[in-house]
Structure formats: C-alpha cells, structure tokens
Amino acid sequence: MRDLTYQLDPALDHPMYEQLYRQIARDILQGRLPGGSRLPSRRVLSAHLGISGQTVDSALDLLKAEGFVRSSARSGYFVEDILPLPDTPKPSGSARPAAQAPPRHDFSPQSTDIQLFPYRVWTQLIRETLLRESELMNRGHPQGEPGLRQALASFLYQYRGVRTQAEQLVISSGVDQLLATVAALFDQPQLVACEDPGYVEARRVFGRSIHRVCALPLDEQGLSITALEASGAQLVYLTPAHQFPTGISMPAGRRAELLHWAARGEGRYLIEDDYDSEFRYTSRPLPALQGMDAHSRVIYMSTFSRTLAPGVRIAYMALPEDLRRRYQALQLRSGEAVSRYEQRAMARLLEEGHYTRHLRKASRVYQRRCEALCGLLQDVPGAWLMGQEAGLHFLFGVKGRSEEALIQPAAAMNIPLQGLRQHCQAARPRPALVLGFGGLTDSELVPAVGTLRAAWGL
C-alpha cells in the first residue's frame, strides 16, 4: 500500500468505520487497490490512521460482507478481482432552475380560488380521522376507500345523473393517473381519439402507453362524429360538459350520436372527463353523458382537485362492469396511491353536506367573477368571447390580432397568458386566448384588464 491518505473525521455524521470503508471501497473500484493485493494489517491501519482496532475491524467486516475483500486465515485481507471503474466524467452544470417571480395577474385556466376551500372543516375532519383511525396506516382497498366510494356513488347520482355503484368506482390521485389506469385496462393496442384542441396531458398519457392516439377536430357542438367514424378509434377521451379549452357544452343530440357510436361496435368506450361540470352559470348543470348510456360504454371521471383545491389529490372514475372486472383481474391498485386519511375526510365532507354547500358557494363566486371579467373584456375593441357559460375559463380573441400579438405584450408585463394554439395538435382554430379567472381576486379584475389593454394598446 503506497500511501494511506484516508481522511477520517470524527466530527462527521457517519461513523469512522464507515468513512474508512467508503474510502477503501472507492480505491478498489477505481483500481488504485488492484485485485489480489493485500490490505495493510489491522495493526498498521489502526496505528497509521490513529483509530481503534475495533473501528478498523468494522470497516474490514463491511468490505468483506460486500465482497470487496476476502480474508485468508492468518495472512490478512486480499482485494477481490473487481473491474475498476472508468474515469469519472466531468460534472454537469448546476441543476438549479432559475427562481420565477409570481405572475402579476394569474389568468391560468388551471388555477382555482383556494380562498373558497372549506379549510376549517377539512382540517377538523383530517384531525379527527388521524386521532380515531390508526388502522388507516395499513394498506387500503385497491379501488380506494369503500366509504368514500359509497358517498361518491350517491353524490354522483344526485348531482350529475351518474348511475354507478360504489363497487364500480375507482379512486386515484388525479385525472392523469386515472387515464393511465384506463390505458392499463386494455392489454391490446387501441386507437384512442382525443379532442383537438384538447387536454394535452390526455394525449401524452395514452401516447406513453401501448396505445396509439389520434386527434379529432371539433365543430360547434364539440367532437366531430364524422371524424370519429372515419378514424377507426375504439376509445374516445372527451370533455362534454365544458370542453377544454374551448368551453363548448356538447348538446344532447351530439351526446346521443356518441353513445350510438359506442354501442355499435364491440369494445368501444367513451371516456367522459366531466371537467368543470360543477360550475355552470347560464343554465342548470347538464347531467353527465354516463347517465344517458344504456350500454355501459362510458367511463366517467372527475376530480376534487379542481372543485376544492389543487392540493386535494383525490380523483374518481366509474367503470362499466366489464372494465371493473378487468381492473380486478389485472390487479390494478390505483386507489392505494391516495392517502386514506384524506379519502376518509373526503367521504365525510360529502356525507355531511359540506361539499355541496361548498359547490353552491363557489359557483356563486365564480359566476360573479366570470360575468365581471367578461363584461370588462367585452369593452375591448374587436373582442369576442366563447364558452363563458360554465367552468373557470373561456376563450377570448380580438379580431385581427394573432395569439402572439396578445401574449407577448402581456408577458412583458409579467402576465403569462395561454394561447388556444398550445392546446392544438393539427387543428388551426381562429387565434384566441384561454383565459382563466379561478386564480384572480374580484378586486384585481379592473386593474388586470386595464393593464392588459394598456399592453395591447386597445
């Protein structure tokens, strides 16, 4: 052993034996201690490094247990034949992304108003659950908590016209996770149709699976049935209540056509993401497509992340009976991924009426804000709006202006805006912004629109 340059420091968090172990192991891996060479004796190491013989023993034991060295009775420790590691490449640059300032005004269609979240009752329910139900630390049901699914089945029937039983419901931590679960239900590659423009993440989730994805155009009633027939797709992902991002509400006729399409072919399913259905301003909430379906061809899904708060990671879907059996046969377990305490608290939020009270209140607040914002925007010369009857976003355009001409000047004022184009695959709709108001406060609407108009020179 040419040099014993090991640096041992008793002040470090790891014990001395482990420091010694690591440094010898590194020398072996990097070829500085070649295979077959003998390590210095316990006595030499101990004296040279100024550490106890016991510390050396522990390090040697660990090296032996890991297969770095072998011991030979009386003659000491020998390095095993281990291929040295090639040279360490140069370290890459810093991984730290630049910190971003919060936007001056938050027009993101994904944002919700967390001031509306029933924080006190939620905290109380979580605390009670934590105190009383320690058994929730065990593994849960693969479809999610039965109590939550029971409460959901009843809520969904009353408020969305969804006909399902607790046994058919599956919980997960978000709509994306539910879509990945749906993808897993089909073990043969399917062609999945998505709306274009539409929810990009749905295309991505199916794109990462064994399935193929095609983008179908919309007409003024939503997903084009002609394009669907021509596509040869077996599965369709759609947002009929308040299409993302255009805000189109699919009328009953188109819904019936879609149900017919599904009933006509073996193995066809509609994936109904009941996005933004809970907030509807100009007429009463439309019941879900699922409730009109007599052939069990609709997979219904929605999430509490949008109606309550993004931090509540609970979403749910109702599977037709044949797919529920497949879920079970494939031993899928998406319900296990969600905190059981939060699932129980959510069940009580539903059972005790807090959730529907919250929906009513939030709906009033959002409606007022939506009307105020739309009123301000309608005053912009050349403005047009669409899809403001429901949900937390709408389309806004200015005649003769490109998306870039609206986005860039706002970005310069630290107001990030989303163009319709970024939600498109092949579609080339007229230029528009997808404006959300969930993240705005009522009092900032006037200055926010004022700043935008100044930025646009309108």
Place this chain on the structure above:
Amino acid sequence: MRDLTYQLDPALDHPMYEQLYRQIARDILQGRLPGGSRLPSRRVLSAHLGISGQTVDSALDLLKAEGFVRSSARSGYFVEDILPLPDTPKPSGSARPAAQAPPRHDFSPQSTDIQLFPYRVWTQLIRETLLRESELMNRGHPQGEPGLRQALASFLYQYRGVRTQAEQLVISSGVDQLLATVAALFDQPQLVACEDPGYVEARRVFGRSIHRVCALPLDEQGLSITALEASGAQLVYLTPAHQFPTGISMPAGRRAELLHWAARGEGRYLIEDDYDSEFRYTSRPLPALQGMDAHSRVIYMSTFSRTLAPGVRIAYMALPEDLRRRYQALQLRSGEAVSRYEQRAMARLLEEGHYTRHLRKASRVYQRRCEALCGLLQDVPGAWLMGQEAGLHFLFGVKGRSEEALIQPAAAMNIPLQGLRQHCQAARPRPALVLGFGGLTDSELVPAVGTLRAAWGL
C-alpha cells in the same frame, strides 16, 4: 302525447323539475318521443302532473339548453332529431366480491408491522402542518416538496451513501408510480431487463408502456451479467440490497460489473430499487449502488411505505442530471400526486431525527422476530432457508416438497402462503416459499409455526 306516465315525487332528493326533465329526456333518447313531435303545452303538463307551471318551465328550459327540444314562438316545444338509443342490454350480475376473512397468520412478504409506526409524532406533525400551512392547498412542485427533497438528499447521503441533490429528487406515491415515471422518461422504445424471479409489478408497469421487457436469470450473486450482456437491454430494474423475492445481497464485484456495463453503452441505465436496504441484521447496511456510480447511470429509488407503514404514500427517486432535465422538458409531474401535508410532515420526521430513530427501533424488532422465526423453521425436518440477513422476508423450503405441497395444506388452515414460483417468469428455481414476518406479532410465531408443521405433517 299518448300517455303522460311520468312519476314525480316531491320527497326525492332531486327537485321536481329535474325529475321531469330526466324522464322526458329518457323518452326522447329511447325514441318514445320521436324527433319533430310536439311536447304537450306547459298548461297541460302542469295540470296533468299536478305541478306548478314554473316547475314545467324549468324542465323545458333544461331540455332546451341541452338540445333535446327547440322552442318555436307561440307553437310550443318540438323534439329535436336525436337518434334513439338501442335497447338496454340485460344488467350484469352483482359487482360485489365475496368478503374475505383475515388470514389466521399473515406471512405475506409485503406486510409490515404498523405497531412500530411513530403514530403519535406523525399525527402531531400532520396536525401542526394543517394548522399552519394553508398555502399547501395550492398546486405543489412537479418533483415534490423542495423541503422534503432537501431532507431526503441529506438522509440518503448519510444512511445509504447516495450522492444526490434535492434538485435531482422526484417524489411520487409509490415505487410503481416511480417506475411508470421512469418509463415515461424514454420516448423511444427501450428493452428493459427485470430480475427473474423478481418484482412482478415492475415487469407489468414497463409492459404497459411503449417499452419491451425481458426477464433475466439470477445466479448466487444476483442478476446474471452474462445474461444481461446477451439480452441487448438498455435499462435494468434490480433490487441489489435484498433481492425480491430471493433475498440475495449483491456483492461488490457484481455491482462493479453492472456499473461497468452501464458506463460502456450510450443511454444505459440501472434502476436501483433499494428495497429492504434499511433493515439489515447480520452485517451493517450496504451502501447503495448509486453511491459507487461515477457516470450518472443509476436511477435510485425507495419508499417510506415499507419502512414506515403502507398507508404513507411517499416514495422517492434520485435521477441522473440528464434524466432530470428530461423530466422537466417532458413536464412530468409525479410529485404533484402526493399530499403536500404528508410531504411536509415527512420532511420534519426526517429533519427532527424521528425517522432514523424509528429505523433503529424497527430494525431491532424485526431482527429479533426474524431470528426467532428462522430458529423455529430450522427445526422443520428437511428445511432450508436463504436471504434472512436483511429485510422482512426470506426463502424457506423443505427438501422433497413442492410449493403446492406446502401452500395447499396451509391454505386449508386459512394461512395464505406465497410460493417463489409466482414471482417467476421463465425461471424454475427450486421450490420455496417467500415467507414474510412484518405482519406477524412476536407472540404468534410459536403457534403459527406449530400450525404450519401440523398442516404439513412435519
């Protein structure tokens, strides 16, 4: 209108107008009210059904908003041309699976002892977080809470020799979800090698992605490097600390060979699932493969679900810098799926030393239990054991007995046992059981083994 058989009940949860709306809509969808036909007038409906004119108006408004009917000035409401739905198929059988009795003794290798869970401190941390940090209801970081990742980077370096920064860590709700995220990082199909016998769920997750999976045999040191070289695989999923299900600890030489294999080819990665590394009984915990890697070719992952309790849905992985950049570019968001309150509580559990105290305590309890159980099983004539140096399970076989001959008699006594075979793809190892002791209590060991021996006649 031939007959007005609508059943309206003011005692029901949904308002009367909605009941009327639904029944008319159903008649339209099912073709009983054909397209073009005129609905009875408001006055006739109101009188015939004994409801107010306002209720009828609300139902008609909703039918019109949904596109079921159109109104024509002065001449009333006409049914839109909507394709009627085909006949409803017969309802399928009950979805309710038969309830299962809990096992008499729980030998599942997946079970852990939740009595060891630091319930009081966890509950306290969650409550404090809930009370103090309402901003956690907002959307979190796509890689998970920065504070938790910071605490993890420090813990992983000290206890597992993992060299990573908070910026490279990604949180998710379980190892399966992390594996799905890894699959999503590669947009070109890869060949992924898995251990055989091995963790079936890993094969399934990659099998559902665009990637192909191959099963590689083990030798006494773990994953066969010869088979790996021959396979042409680019990614390898492995459990080097305590191989699932055989319990093999991979020695340093094999680890170095694997790192060499990875460093030799462009785009090769080792996915190190540091399964069961936290509990090691006969020698000190072996540092992770990741810490030996000088070329950033190891994706390191582990979970708190196994060390703390299955109900804690927090797992983590350290990505090499190039893959972290890809995670960001692909806008993956697995960290958002996990409750931020639990992530914050977990960060404090680490920072305040509760977690390492828990590991030390649990390790002592599991070691005692493992030794006691192995001692009892070694007395079984013809018995052999393997892999009991670490983790919460080991292999147990009886010379001359098939797996079925051990499983069936135990199942008859309501003691479900897992055979090694169920974790195999092509491998045909000698018959053995994968026995876990996390779900057993110390006091039930003697009667449990006694019952098994009686069942086996040994």
